[in-house]
Amino acid sequence: MSRYDHTQVEPKWQAAWAEAGAFTARRDPARPKYYVLEMFPYPSGRIHMGHVRNYTMGDVIARYKSSAGFSVLHPMGWDAFGMPAENAAMATGGHPKTWTYNNIAVMRDQMKPLGLSIDWSREFATCDPEYYGQQQAMFLDFLEKGLVYRKNAVVNWDPVDMTVLANEQVIDGCGWRSGAPVERRELTQWFFRISEYSDELLSALDGLENWPEKVRTMQANWIGKSRGLQFSFDLTAPAGDIDAIEVYTTRPDTLMGASFVGISADHPLARQLEAGREDVAAFCAECRQMGTSEADMEKAEKKGFDTGLRVRHPLDPSWELPVWIANFILMDYGTGAVFACPAHDQRDLDFARKYDLPVKNAFFLPGEDTPVGTEALVPAKSETVRFADHFAGIAETTGEAAVEATIRFAETAGWGRGVENYRLRDWGLSRQRYWGCPIPVVHCDSCGVVPERKENLPVLLPDDVSFDVPGNPLDRHPTWRDCACPSCGAPARRETDTMDTFVDSSWYYARFTAPRATTPTDAEDAAYWMNVDQYIGGIEHAILHLLYSRFFARAMNICGHLPDSAREPFDALFTQGMVTHAIYLTRNAEGRPVYHYPEEVESRDGRTVLTETGAEVEVIPSAKMSKSKNNVVDPLNIIRDFGADTARWFILSDSPPERDVEWTASGAEAAFRHLQRVWRLADDVRQRAEEAGAAGPSDEDRALEKATHRAIAEVTAGIEGFAFNTSVARLYAFTTTVAKSQASVPAKAAAMRVMAQLISPMTPHLAEEIWTMLGGTGLVAQAPWPEADPAMLVEDTITLPIQINGKKRSELQVPPDMPKAEIEKIALADPAVQKALGGGSPKKLIVVPGRIVNVVV
RNA sequence: GCGGGCGUGGUGGAAUGGUAGACACAGGAGACUUAAAAUCUCCAGGCGCAAGCCGUGCGGGUUCGAGUCCCGCCGCCCGUACCA
Numbered sequence: 001m002s003r004y005d006h007t008q009v010e011p012k013w014q015a016a017w018a019e020a021g022a023f024t025a026r027r028d029p030a031r032p033k034y035y036v037l038e039m040f041p042y043p044s045g046r047i048h049m050g051h052v053r054n055y056t057m058g059d060v061i062a063r064y065k066s067s068a069g070f071s072v073l074h075p076m077g078w079d080a081f082g083m084p085a086e087n088a089a090m091a092t093g094g095h096p097k098t099w100t101y102n103n104i105a106v107m108r109d110q111m112k113p114l115g116l117s118i119d120w121s122r123e124f125a126t127c128d129p130e131y132y133g134q135q136q137a138m139f140l141d142f143l144e145k146g147l148v149y150r151k152n153a154v155v156n157w158d159p160v161d162m163t164v165l166a167n168e169q170v171i172d173g174c175g176w177r178s179g180a181p182v183e184r185r186e187l188t189q190w191f192f193r194i195s196e197y198s199d200e201l202l203s204a205l206d207g208l209e210n211w212p213e214k215v216r217t218m219q220a221n222w223i224g225k226s227r228g229l230q231f232s233f234d235l236t237a238p239a240g241d242i243d244a245i246e247v248y249t250t251r252p253d254t255l256m257g258a259s260f261v262g263i264s265a266d267h268p269l270a271r272q273l274e275a276g277r278e279d280v281a282a283f284c285a286e287c288r289q290m291g292t293s294e295a296d297m298e299k300a301e302k303k304g305f306d307t308g309l310r311v312r313h314p315l316d317p318s319w320e321l322p323v324w325i326a327n328f329i330l331m332d333y334g335t336g337a338v339f340a341c342p343a344h345d346q347r348d349l350d351f352a353r354k355y356d357l358p359v360k361n362a363f364f365l366p367g368e369d370t371p372v373g374t375e376a377l378v379p380a381k382s383e384t385v386r387f388a389d390h391f392a393g394i395a396e397t398t399g400e401a402a403v404e405a406t407i408r409f410a411e412t413a414g415w416g417r418g419v420e421n422y423r424l425r426d427w428g429l430s431r432q433r434y435w436g437c438p439i440p441v442v443h444c445d446s447c448g449v450v451p452e453r454k455e456n457l458p459v460l461l462p463d464d465v466s467f468d469v470p471g472n473p474l475d476r477h478p479t480w481r482d483c484a485c486p487s488c489g490a491p492a493r494r495e496t497d498t499m500d501t502f503v504d505s506s507w508y509y510a511r512f513t514a515p516r517a518t519t520p521t522d523a524e525d526a527a528y529w530m531n532v533d534q535y536i537g538g539i540e541h542a543i544l545h546l547l548y549s550r551f552f553a554r555a556m557n558i559c560g561h562l563p564d565s566a567r568e569p570f571d572a573l574f575t576q577g578m579v580t581h582a583i584y585l586t587r588n589a590e591g592r593p594v595y596h597y598p599e600e601v602e603s604r605d606g607r608t609v610l611t612e613t614g615a616e617v618e619v620i621p622s623a624k625m626s627k628s629k630n631n632v633v634d635p636l637n638i639i640r641d642f643g644a645d646t647a648r649w650f651i652l653s654d655s656p657p658e659r660d661v662e663w664t665a666s667g668a669e670a671a672f673r674h675l676q677r678v679w680r681l682a683d684d685v686r687q688r689a690e691e692a693g694a695a696g697p698s699d700e701d702r703a704l705e706k707a708t709h710r711a712i713a714e715v716t717a718g719i720e721g722f723a724f725n726t727s728v729a730r731l732y733a734f735t736t737t738v739a740k741s742q743a744s745v746p747a748k749a750a751a752m753r754v755m756a757q758l759i760s761p762m763t764p765h766l767a768e769e770i771w772t773m774l775g776g777t778g779l780v781a782q783a784p785w786p787e788a789d790p791a792m793l794v795e796d797t798i799t800l801p802i803q804i805n806g807k808k809r810s811e812l813q814v815p816p817d818m819p820k821a822e823i824e825k826i827a828l829a830d831p832a833v834q835k836a837l838g839g840g841s842p843k844k845l846i847v848v849p850g851r852i853v854n855v856v857v
Numbered sequence: 858g859c860g861g862g863c864g865u866g867g868u869g870g871a872a873u874g875g876u877a878g879a880c881a882c883a884g885g886a887g888a889c890u891u892a893a894a895a896u897c898u899c900c901a902g903g904c905g906c907a908a909g910c911c912g913u914g915c916g917g918g919u920u921c922g923a924g925u926c927c928c929g930c931c932g933c934c935c936g937u938a939c940c941a
C-alpha cells in the first residue's frame with residue numbers, strides 16, 4: 001500500500017507557495033486587510049515547542065483569514081538585543097553580534113520547514129542598524145516632545161564585579177558571579193514619561209474588548225489609580241531644613257489609629273540623618289543591601305529603625321508619633337513616607353507587635369468593641385463600621401464614605417488635600433550594557449546633554465569590544481566615546497548607556513508595516529496595515545511589554561509616526577499557554593535527582609523504567625520544558641520523523657490554546673496516524689473515481705453532504721473562537737464519518753475536497769496534496785473558505801433530556817420546533833416521570849424548548 | 858508579600874447556567890495475518906449482580922437545575938518594573 005511521504009510532500013508545497021508568492025503581503029484596496037502577529041522570538045539558538053505552538057496558532061489565523069478574502073500581513077523578526085548574547089560572549093569568548101546572527105540563521109532554518117505562511121521579505125532583527133537607527137531617531141523626537149528625561153534612580157550594584165546587575169542576576173541578595181552582597185546605587189538615568197499617560201492607559205482599557213479580561217485587570221491594577229489624602233506631619237523639632245513629612249494614604253479614615261510614621265531609607269529625611277548619625281547610616285546601609293526587586297523586598301523580613309524624631313498628629317497637636325525608617329517603604333511610590341495604622345493593616349500590625357508600638361482601633365465592626373489583637377481588622381471599604389472617634393463627623397458608615405468625609409474635613413480645615421495617585425512609575429530605559437541600542441546623546445562640558453544630530457544616525461555600536469572583564473565595554477572603549485558636541489563642536493563624550501530591550505519590542509509591530517522605510521514608519525503603509533488585528537503571545541507579557549507598547553504607540557502618534565487610529569495598536573490579543581512535558585528522574589546515592597531524556601525511558605507493565613537498566617523512574621507530569629531537566633522536545637526531531645503537519649496538528653489538538661499543553665510522544669504518533677488516515681481516504685477515493693462511473697444522488701450522499709456542512713460550521717466556529725482543539729476534534733469526527741459513509745465516489749470526493757480546505761490552516765501541506773489528488777483548482781491556500789449552508793444544518797429531530805429534580809432520568813425524540821405545551825404533555829406521559837410522580841402532580845414543570853425538561857416532584 | 862489565572866476519568870481535554878466526560882491518548886476484547894507491524898470493529902468515570910448510588914481540588918451558598926455564578930480555603934502557574 002502506498003503511504004503519505006511527508007519528506008517529499010512538505011518541501012514540494014513550500015516551494016509551490018514560494019513560487020506563487022502566496023504569502024507576500026500587498027496593499028490591496030479591493031480587499032479588507034488583516035494583520036496577524038505573534039510575539040517575535042528572542043534568538044536563543046534553537047526553536048522550541050513553545051515557538052511551534054505560538055507560530056502555528058498565528059498561522060492558522062493567517063491562513064484562515066487569507067482564505068476568507070483578507071489581504072493578510074503575517075511577518076516575522078527577531079528580538080535580538082539583550083543580556084544572553086553578552087553572557088555567551090563572556091562564557092565562550094565570542095562576540096554578541098556573531099552569536100546573535102548565527103542564532104538567527106539557525107532558527108530561521110528551523111522555522112522554515114514548519115510551512116508557516118510568513119512574509120519573509122519583511123524580516124528584520126532589532127540589532128540591525130537599520131532598525132535601531134530608526135529607534136534612535138524616534139528617541140530624539142521623544143526628547144523634543146518632552147517624553148524622555150533624566151533623573152536619578154537606584155540599580156543593583158555588584159561591588160566586586162563593579163557592574164550593574166539585572167534583578168534576575170541577584171540571587172539571595174548576592175551577585176550571581178561574584179557572590180558578593182549587592183548594594184543599591186543611585187545613577188542618573190533616562191526615563192520615558194509613561195506615568196503622564198496613566199489615566200489614558202487606564203481608561204482606554206475599556207475599549208480593548210477583544211483583549212482577555214485578565215490582562216486588562218492586571219494592567220489596571222498595575223497602573224493602580226487610587227484616591228487618597230495627602231498631608232504633612234510636622235516634626236516636633238526640625239531636622240536640618242526638614243520640618244515636616246509629607247505622606248499619602250488611601251485610608252485617611254484610619255488616621256485616629258495612627259501609630260507611627262514610616263519613611264523609606266532613601267527619603268530625604270533619612271539621607272539627612274544618615275549623614276550625621278552612624279546608627280542611622282548603618283540601618284540605611286542594611287536597607288540598601290537588598291536588591292531592587294519588589295518581590296524580594298516584600299518577602300524579606302520587615303525591619304525598622306526608630307530615628308528618635310517625633311511628629312505631631314494633625315488632629316491633636318499633643319499627640320506625638322515616632323518616626324521610623326522601614327525597609328519595606330518604597331521611595332518611588334507616593335511620597336516615600338506613610339503613616340502606619342496597625343489595627344487596620346496586617347503588615348503594620350506585624351511591625352507594631354515586633355517593635356512594641358501602640359495599636360489603636362480607628363473603628364470597630366458594628367456592635368463590637370474588642371481591640372485588635374494579632375489579626376488586623378480589615379473590612380471591605382464598602383462595609384459599614386463604627387468609628388471610635390467622630391473626628392470628621394463620622395460615626396457609623398462605610399469605609400468609602402468615611403474616606404471621602406475625611407478628605408473633605410481635611411480640605412476644609414486646610415491641613416490636607418484629596419489627590420489621585422498612580423502606582424505606575426516612569427519607565428527607566430537606561431542600561432549599563434553593550435548589546436543594546438545606543439542612546440543617541442552626547443555629554444558636553446559646556447552644553448550639557450546634547451541630542452545627536454539625526455543625520456549622524458545611526459550611532460553604531462563598535463565591533464571591537466571585549467568581554468573578558470565585567471562591566472560595560474562602551475565605557476572602557478578607547479575611542480568610541482570620543483566625539484564632537486553636535487551643538488558647539490568641542491570635544492565631547494557619547495552616552496554609554498544603551499536602551500532597555502523593551503524599547504525594541506515596543507514598536508516592531510509598526511516597523512513591520514514598512515520594514516525598509518528610511519523613516520521609522522511609512523505613513524501610507526502604517527495607515528493601511530495598522531492596527532494589529534490579532535496579536536498572539538504568552539501571558540508573561542501581560543503587563544510590561546503590552547503596556548510599554550501601548551505607551552509607545554501613543555508617543556509615536558504624538559511624533560507623527562503613527563496615525564491617531566493606531567494609538568491603541570493591538571485590536572485583539574490572545575495569550576497562549578506553555579508547552580510542557582513530563583520530567584523523568586531517578587535519584588543518585590545522595591538522593592539528588594538525576595534527569596533522563598524521554599528517549600531513555602519506556603513503559604513496562606504500567607510502570608515507567610529506564611530502558612537500559614530497568615530501574616523505576618519517577619514521573620513529574622506537565623512540567624515546563626527546561627534544558628536542565630532534560631525534558632525538552634526538539635521540534636526538528638519531530639519534523640524529521642513525522643513532518644511539520646504532524647507537529648502542527650498535535651500542538652493544536654490536545655489542549656485549548658490558552659492553557660498549557662503537554663507534549664507526549666504517543667500523542668504525536670496519534671497525530672501522525674490520523675494524517676496518514678486522511679491521506680489514505682483521499683487516495684482511496686481517487687483510485688475508485690478512476691474505476692467507477694458516477695451514480696445518482698442517494699440518501700447516503702445527502703447524509704454526507706449534511707455532515708460536511710456541519711463540519712464546515714463547527715471547524716470554522718472553532719477557528720473564529722480560538723478553540724483550535726475543538727476544530728481538530730470535529731475534524732477527527734468528520735474523518736470517521738467520511739470513512740464510514742456509503743456515499744457515492746463523487747460525493748465522497750466532494751467531502752474530501754472540503755476536508756482539504758478545512759485542514760488547510762492546520763496541516764497545509766497535506767491539504768494541498770489531497771486537494772490536488774481530488775481535482776481541486778490551484779492552491780488550496782488560495783481557494784476561498786467554504787461556507788456552511790444554514791439549511792443543511794437543520795436537524796429533523798432532536799433529543800430532549802428529561803430531568804427529575806435536576807437529574808437526567810429519560811429522554812424524548814421530538815421535532816426541533818415542537819410547541820412547549822405538547823412537550824409538557826409527552827414528558828408527563830413518560831414512564832420514568834410517571835413512576836416518579838406516583839400518581840400525583842409535579843410541583844413544578846420547567847420546559848426549555850430545544851434544551852431540557854425538568855420535572856420537580 | 859501583593860496582583861492575575863488555573864484545578865473535570867489512568868492521561869490531554871469537551872460542555873450559550875440545561876444529558877458531565879465529545880474528540881483523542883494509554884488500556885482491554887475481537888477481525889485480518891504463519892507471525893508481527895500496519896489497518897479495521899467493539900468496550901471503557903468509580904462502586905454495585907442489578908436496581909441504583911457517588912462523582913468536575915476542598916467546604917459552604919444562590920438556582921427548578923452549578924464544571925459553569927457567589928463566599929471562604931488548598932495546590933499549582935504567570936507577573937512583581939534591569940530575563941525576554
